[in-house]
Amino acid sequence: MGVARYTKDEKGRIVQVDYPSGINVKAVYSPEDLERVGFSYEKDLAEPGVYPFTRGIHPEGYRSRVWTTRQYSGFGTAAETNERFKLLISHGQTGLNVAFDLPTQMGYDSDDPMAEGEVGRVGMAIDSLRDFEIAFEGIDLARIGAGLTINAVASIMLAMYQATAEKYGFSADVISATPQNDILKEMIGRGAWIFPVEPAVKLIGDTIEHSIKAMPKTNPVSISGYHIRESGATVAQEIAYAILIANAYIDNVLKRGYDIDQFVGRFSFNLDIFGNIWETVAKFRAGRKLWARNLKERYGVKKSSNMFMRGMFGGGGGGLTKAQPENNIMRGAYYAMAAALSGAQTTGLCSYDEAYTIPTPHAAILSLRTLQLLMDEMGLRDTVDPLAGSYFIETITKEMEQRIEEEIARIEKVGGIIQAVTTGYAQRAVAQQAYAFEKGIQSGELLKVGVNIYAEEEEMEVELHEYNAESAEKQIENLRALKRERNNREVTKTLTALEEAARSGTNVMPYLVDCCKAYATVGEMARVFRDVFGEFQEPSVV
Amino acid sequence: MEKRIRVLVGKPGLDGHDRGAKVVAQALKDAGMEVVYTGLHKTVDQIVRTAIQEDVDVIGLSIMSGAHISLTAKLLQKAREQGIGNKMVVVGGVIPSRDIPKLKEIGVAGVFPGGASFDDIVAFLKENVPHS
Numbered sequence: 001m002g003v004a005r006y007t008k009d010e011k012g013r014i015v016q017v018d019y020p021s022g023i024n025v026k027a028v029y030s031p032e033d034l035e036r037v038g039f040s041y042e043k044d045l046a047e048p049g050v051y052p053f054t055r056g057i058h059p060e061g062y063r064s065r066v067w068t069t070r071q072y073s074g075f076g077t078a079a080e081t082n083e084r085f086k087l088l089i090s091h092g093q094t095g096l097n098v099a100f101d102l103p104t105q106m107g108y109d110s111d112d113p114m115a116e117g118e119v120g121r122v123g124m125a126i127d128s129l130r131d132f133e134i135a136f137e138g139i140d141l142a143r144i145g146a147g148l149t150i151n152a153v154a155s156i157m158l159a160m161y162q163a164t165a166e167k168y169g170f171s172a173d174v175i176s177a178t179p180q181n182d183i184l185k186e187m188i189g190r191g192a193w194i195f196p197v198e199p200a201v202k203l204i205g206d207t208i209e210h211s212i213k214a215m216p217k218t219n220p221v222s223i224s225g226y227h228i229r230e231s232g233a234t235v236a237q238e239i240a241y242a243i244l245i246a247n248a249y250i251d252n253v254l255k256r257g258y259d260i261d262q263f264v265g266r267f268s269f270n271l272d273i274f275g276n277i278w279e280t281v282a283k284f285r286a287g288r289k290l291w292a293r294n295l296k297e298r299y300g301v302k303k304s305s306n307m308f309m310r311g312m313f314g315g316g317g318g319g320l321t322k323a324q325p326e327n328n329i330m331r332g333a334y335y336a337m338a339a340a341l342s343g344a345q346t347t348g349l350c351s352y353d354e355a356y357t358i359p360t361p362h363a364a365i366l367s368l369r370t371l372q373l374l375m376d377e378m379g380l381r382d383t384v385d386p387l388a389g390s391y392f393i394e395t396i397t398k399e400m401e402q403r404i405e406e407e408i409a410r411i412e413k414v415g416g417i418i419q420a421v422t423t424g425y426a427q428r429a430v431a432q433q434a435y436a437f438e439k440g441i442q443s444g445e446l447l448k449v450g451v452n453i454y455a456e457e458e459e460m461e462v463e464l465h466e467y468n469a470e471s472a473e474k475q476i477e478n479l480r481a482l483k484r485e486r487n488n489r490e491v492t493k494t495l496t497a498l499e500e501a502a503r504s505g506t507n508v509m510p511y512l513v514d515c516c517k518a519y520a521t522v523g524e525m526a527r528v529f530r531d532v533f534g535e536f537q538e539p540s541v542v
Numbered sequence: 543m544e545k546r547i548r549v550l551v552g553k554p555g556l557d558g559h560d561r562g563a564k565v566v567a568q569a570l571k572d573a574g575m576e577v578v579y580t581g582l583h584k585t586v587d588q589i590v591r592t593a594i595q596e597d598v599d600v601i602g603l604s605i606m607s608g609a610h611i612s613l614t615a616k617l618l619q620k621a622r623e624q625g626i627g628n629k630m631v632v633v634g635g636v637i638p639s640r641d642i643p644k645l646k647e648i649g650v651a652g653v654f655p656g657g658a659s660f661d662d663i664v665a666f667l668k669e670n671v672p673h674s
Contacts, residue, residue, distance in 0.1 A: 106556045106583070116616075122608065190558050322636075538581045540579075542551070
């Protein structure tokens with residue numbers, strides 16, 4: 001993504017800098033700028049770990065604890081994924097970030113005609129508990145947390161994770177899963193939706209409620225401004241939509257009679273790190289502040305730690321290019337530095353070959369090393385929020401705050417985020433940005449190294465992760481064997497109970513856990529939901 | 543008056559990454575073409591049916607998941623079965639260079655991997671789409 005629009009005079013000097021979020025950057029900043037934007041140390045900054053958390057959520061930042069690294073991994077069969085997990089853990093990775101293949105994400109079994117050619121391609125194929133048992137075999141689930149990149153069927157996968165853990169002797173209250181579980185962003189950005197807006201949001205409410213009751217260490221939603229940004233949104237839209245989406249989930253749970261302090265502290269965010277380094281830093285600092293203020297002022301949250309904007313600040317795929325792929329290694333390092341300067345608590349990097357395919361082990365380890373270098377070799381642990389007090393950074397942090405609030409107001413004006421997603425307003429806003437950006441790149445107005453500046457004719461070949469059609473066949477074979485071997489009466493019984501729960505509007509989570517333990521398949525459980533809830537009708541955007 | 547080129551932009555398969563499809567659809571519209579976008583998660587059968595109903599001149603597929611060869615082959619097969627085997631098919635998305643010859647071999651007229659310029663896509667269609 002282009003980092004800014006630069007206007008130059010006839011001598012090539014930059015005379016104007018405009019960030020995509022609308023912030024206009026001056027050549028020099030001074031105390032007068034702080035005065036102009038109404039900056040106050042107590043109100044806008046305060047100490048790290050103190051409301052409004054602009055400077056970070058921990059008083060000592062990385063001094064007390066380095067960031068958690070979570071490289072996205074998982075492909076092919078559960079056994080191959082288990083091997084990759086163990087490889088990353090042995091190299092010092094401290095959390096897992098699980099990728100699922102598209103049929104699993106869309107609630108189809110590997111033998112479904114819709115799954116053809118996709119089984120195990122972009123992540124691991126999960127048909128039943130048997131696959132999860134293999135994927136997490138030999139991993140200390142009380143110590144290693146798992147991010148599960150799953151949304152439409154996140155309820156099913158969270159139940160599956162609980163069933164697996166219990167099978168291996170870890171009780172539900174000691175395990176820590178972070179399912180992505182953000183369906184509204186799927187509808188705006190990533191496209192892996194199944195059910196209509198209302199039941200889809202209700203399912204998310206179910207997972208949050210279940211976490212309150214049974215899985216207190218689980219982070220039931222990871223609100224993903226990330227994919228909204230990757231779809232073309234500005235950083236201000238990314239944060240604005242993420243906050244509004246989080247509020248939609250909060251409202252669903254509050255309706256059930258819970259106190260906000262019982263659950264909102266487990267919300268986490270998944271936010272992007274590519275683009276202009278200063279705009280990125282301002283985004284995270286303003287985002288932390290606005291999230292805390294939203295919780296305190298709008299919802300009356302009392303406990304300070306419940307107002308933390310925690311989460312994964314990483315990825316950066318939108319900034320990587322297919323051209324000159326090795327440049328992506330350097331880009332990733334700079335993006336990671338922006339994340340560290342922003343006080344990211346958990347991180348992970350898109351690997352340099354991801355513009356082509358899912359990462360090879362070599363590329364995934366390089367990304368991990370990039371993150372480790374920052375913490376152990378470059379001095380990013382020395383002090384908290386090192387950019388604080390910079391006239392420039394504090395000014396644009398205030399300006400960013402204002403831009404985000406303007407985006408929030410725009411969505412509220414059209415009836416709120418649920419309405420904006422249902423009608424396609426949000427999708428159109430993002431698609432327009434994507435188009436404007438693409439035109440900027442093609443006209444050369446926005447610069448991208450290796451693409452429209454310093455481009456080379458010769459294309460470089462990268463080593464690619466190979467799709468293994470045989471392992472897909474094996475997956476289907478195993479699924480057929482499972483269907484023969486399991487207790488099918490128990491499967492029918494648990495699926496019927498699930499259907500009744502779904503129809504009556506009670507929380508489906510305990511029923512899903514029963515289904516998983518009976519080895520019902522993901523496709524069978526999703527079928528129940530498809531029958532009861534129907535499917536999302538995509539609004540016309542183009 | 544010259545007839546406007548009608549393009550179907552299709553998203554076959556389960557992948558939901560539609561930024562590219564939407565951006566290209568908009569660019570083709572701005573270039574004066576009529577564009578029909580299928581929306582996400584379409585089967586090959588649905589795309590071929592829409593191509594027939596909408597009487598388009600070109601079918602453009604956007605595929606990011608890596609399944610471009612199998613999905614495209616299926617679509618071409620289906621198009622032949624339904625009597626529109628002569629329709630031009632182009633493919634865009636995450637397409638490694640080494641797969642471009644394979645796609646052309648099975649009958650794809652043009653391949654536009656991520657980063658392809660709007661001008662190139664528009665010029666290709668204007669030059670190669672048979673229209674009166």
